[in-house]
Amino acid sequence: MGRVFQLTGALVGRLTTTETRPTVMLVEMLLLPLVTVAIGLYANAEDPLGVQAGFPWVWLAPVILALRYGPLAGLGGACIVLLCWLALNIGHFAEFPKVFFLGGLILVMLVGEFSSLWQARTRRAETVQMYLDQRLEHLVRQYYLLRLSHDRLEQELIGRPMSMRDALSSLQRLGPSDAPAESAQLLLRLLAQYCQLETATLHAVVDDAAIAQPLAEIGTPRPVQLDDPLVVQALETGKLCHISQALASQRQSQYLIVAPMQDLGGTTYGLLVVHEMPFFSLQEENLQTLNLLLGYYTDGLSVQTLAQPVIERLPECPAEFAFEVQRLAHIGQTTRVPSVIVALEFLPRAVARELPQQILRLKRELDESWLIEGPQRQVLALLMPLGDAATAEGYISRIENWSQQKSGQPLAESGVFAHVIPLPAQAPVEALQRIQDLAHA
Template identity: 60%
Template sequence: MSISPDSTNQRRRLPGSDAPAQAPSGRGLPRHLLGKLATTPTHPAITVGETLLLPLLAVVLGLAFAPQDPLLTQAAFPWPWLVPVVLALRYGPLAGLGGASVLLACWLGLNVGHWDVFPQLYFLGGLILVMLVGEFSSLWQARARRAETLQLYLDQRLEHLVRQHYLLRLSHDQLEQELIARPMSMRDALKELNQAGQDAHGAGPTPQQLLRVLSQFCQLECAAIHPVRDARPQAQPAAILGACDGLKADDPLVQQALRTGQLCHINQAVSAQQDTLYLVAAPLVDLAGDMYGLLVVRDMPFFALQQESLQTMQLLLCYYTDSLSMQRLAQPIVSQVADCPPRFAFELQRLAHMHRETQVPSVVVALEFRPQALKQDLPEQIMRLRRELDEVWPIEGPERQVLAVLMPLGTSGTAEGYVRRLEAWMQHRSQQSLAEAGIFTHVLPLDGAAPLRTVERLRAIAHA
């Protein structure tokens, strides 16, 4: 029996990874050529060089075509002013003013002894035009940066939700077959990974624990996880299973996995008529695109090398790398407030960073439950009413309980709408207001400078 190329080559892609395994060799003009030409360089020297050289080039062209009036101060249209206008559109008002200053210096240098005929309206109109264009450019550059930041955040949340949904779907669809053919289910594997992270005091599961779960669930016999630094896998493995004798970094399957950032298996190398030492090579990449390590599988049962095992292997690796990213970002808060959930701290840190960079607001609604509300189990019922994007943190106090609801990209209006919805739900449920039922609301705008201060304020409400 042999592996079918048709069935293996057409493997299902993971959620959020629409790119093919190998980048096609493009023919003709490269894609997004106009976008690359319009991209603003980030190095300051390039900006300064363009600000100085482009106006000088305009003056040189003016000397070539109109030596008696190189700046075209008497022409029907002041063509040299197009250069400061373009600079203001591209870099903002400061670059436009710099280009205008070069034109002014050139006029003064070309008209030594004739400064009494200075074209005031010519330069005044040009400066007004440059300032208007520069202000327009600054406004839309700020809007573009804000939109890109929002889109990046929403894309990451969407990819995380797609992965979670696919995990749930795979677990339910394959539950009966997995219980028969495999020693553990997907839910058991994820539970073991989470338990390993809790046993490590919030540091997350180790690579060896991940490899043990993969060996049980995907039937690996000889495999290793190698750390990746600067896009290069290290020779010393972080975890090893079986008799693996080091990493062959120039292996075509390893190079393909590092290049594409996706799981690659032997049938891809065989179809390309390349010899490889490994059966599977899979990079450990999180939602932000950071690569933590590389899993190489040298030996596994023949019947285990099939579509479902490869997909399950990739999903477990994604789950592991996402947990590493979350633990790393949430660590400053979790180390100070041990009972704060890592996911809540992770989202708090991410949204605080977004607030610092783009001033996009977020808000935390703290619902304070008095004893009469706790007797009716209202916290559990209200927790089911949260939005999909919201993160919740139930905080136990000596005499009360606080349910902190973190609302990404929300304002005070969002919090008011949420409170009104709870008021309507409470009126429909028991003909009472929130205050009469023993629920009091606190709205805390997210402070981008110190998210830890928001956590301390939440705990202060619970322990008041």
């Protein structure tokens, strides 16, 4: 009984998942009404569509299609039902049940409209959740990097003269502006120095497939076998794999570690293959350090690549701020979830009291900031993700209360003026240009 219930639950659960392939949707739109009519023929051959029945069961098929795919699919299912009636009543078209089909079409269109509305809301919520998950993963990575750096400061290992701070500073200097081969070689040398790699290769990944010819190498590696179990597993899972996993699953691998270079968005840039390293270095802490350094580097690549159009127009804009602007503009364009920028303009008397630095400490955790220094004034731009004018007004009210408590003066008397600028989905650079012009007015 329990097994039958599980099987039924699995079949019913499939009704809540829609196929994105048009061919599958068309097949469902054709077969579901036909199956319903066939059941009607089996149950009551004289009235298979249930025109005279107490309940129009045949309309369940178009209603289900409208719920799953929207009004167009439901309308297509209704057309199939209409064609079935015409095929079963050749020569009796004068008896066409107008009220039966009119009521069914109205029901299908209402259900389809309801489905379209909630599908749009679901897509919007999924996009926002994906953005928040990426930010959370970024914070987790930063937390682990900070913890590792703290451990290094405590232990001061003789075999690792480089600190985590030095390693991250070196990674920040590498980017897409460098030649790919030179950048890959510098990255590999840094990993070898910090994680004690002896023989390793770095390969480019194109369309989720690794290129056999390495971009960079250290030691004397052998040609890489792309069908090796660890290489295949790393590309499929997008996670670091090591020899212990291969041995646990009774597979033979030629390599000790295979790690994909994947950013927060899931894009794979390259593949690190470690052939040889000291035995005592193949431990959990070193693997975690290697994975985090690769993730930090690839995150920097994605940030600089996406932020490049903004930085070319506004060279003073920080890369993190430009990246977040581009990403939030894309979210606003695809899901219509807005974001807003609060630009705080500081007059010379406010700058002299160091109010920009003090207010900067009051920003929210998810906000990105850009302090623009002009010849006479400064402008602090605060990017507030997934917020609107109400969010901006709430923040301005908070710092207004802070100013009253600290100096007994409102922001305007202290020389601080707030500007609320919605982040446009189409041309975010224009909004940033307006903010920069405030500082140089």
